[in-house]
Amino acid sequence: MINSVIDISHHNKVSSFAKIKNAGIYGIVHKATQGTQYKDPTFVTNRANAIKAGIKVGAYHFGVAGDAIAQAEHLVATAGADSLLVLDFEGNPQGHDMSLDEAEHFVDHINTLTGRYPGLYSGHTIKEALTKAGITSPSQTELAKCWLWIAQYSKAPLVPKIWPRWTLWQYTDGAFGPEPHNLDGIGRCDRDQFNGTLDELDQFWCSNSGQQVIA
Numbered sequence: 001m002i003n004s005v006i007d008i009s010h011h012n013k014v015s016s017f018a019k020i021k022n023a024g025i026y027g028i029v030h031k032a033t034q035g036t037q038y039k040d041p042t043f044v045t046n047r048a049n050a051i052k053a054g055i056k057v058g059a060y061h062f063g064v065a066g067d068a069i070a071q072a073e074h075l076v077a078t079a080g081a082d083s084l085l086v087l088d089f090e091g092n093p094q095g096h097d098m099s100l101d102e103a104e105h106f107v108d109h110i111n112t113l114t115g116r117y118p119g120l121y122s123g124h125t126i127k128e129a130l131t132k133a134g135i136t137s138p139s140q141t142e143l144a145k146c147w148l149w150i151a152q153y154s155k156a157p158l159v160p161k162i163w164p165r166w167t168l169w170q171y172t173d174g175a176f177g178p179e180p181h182n183l184d185g186i187g188r189c190d191r192d193q194f195n196g197t198l199d200e201l202d203q204f205w206c207s208n209s210g211q212q213v214i215a
Contacts, residue, residue: 001193002026002196003024003192004194005026006020007030007060008028008189012186012189014046015185019184020185021053022184022185023183026056026198026201027056027058027084028046029058030043030058030060031043033061033071033079034062035062035064036070036074056084056205061075061085062090063088063102063106064092064094064098065099065102068102068105069105072105072106076113085118087106089121089126089129097125103143107120107142107145114210117145117147119146119149120148121150121151122150123150123151140162141162143162149166149167150169151169152169153170153177154177157169166195168193169195170191
């Protein structure tokens with residue numbers, strides 16, 4: 001495992017992407033969209049500055065109840081089909097939650113638009129949704145085709161049985177979970193372990209962002 005990824009949104013105040021890079025961060029997954037209209041106001045500028053500093057940037061969409069197809073199209077239109085893409089599937093404190101069916105429609109349409117499935121970010125929400133739906137096998141849900149980004153602030157993540165392994169593990173939100181929480185250039189933030197080596201992270205990022213993997 002390597003501690004080389006963070007995820008941020010407009011709630012984070014970045015003082016230096018160069019310092020973030022020098023602290024050992026390979027990639028950032030930035031909030032890009034929510035629903036069918038909202039765009040994170042810091043996404044475009046932060047992405048440009050991070051890339052300039054030599055950091056890979058992916059984009060996540062906060063899923064809400066409603067038209068999942070339109071939400072998928074909104075993410076791709078905002079972030080680009082060649083970005084590493086993620087569906088954030090969790091409770092919506094501002095309204096109704098995205099349903100399991102809507103999440104499946106979302107990831108299926110991302111695959112239609114880009115030729116690959118996005119990552120799925122979730123914590124207890126996905127576990128509760130799968131249990132409620134009686135899903136115990138990968139063959140029962142389209143979400144099993146997504147790589148898993150699990151949020152769990154404990155010593156080690158517990159993976160829902162439909163996935164053989166986790167790819168990213170958000171182990172802290174900057175306040176709870178194992179150390180380290182702080183990072184030069186941004187301070188406290190969501191931090192993520194990658195389940196592999198740095199070379200494997202590079203290959204993973206390229207293959208999940210429409211880029212050619214150079215052997």
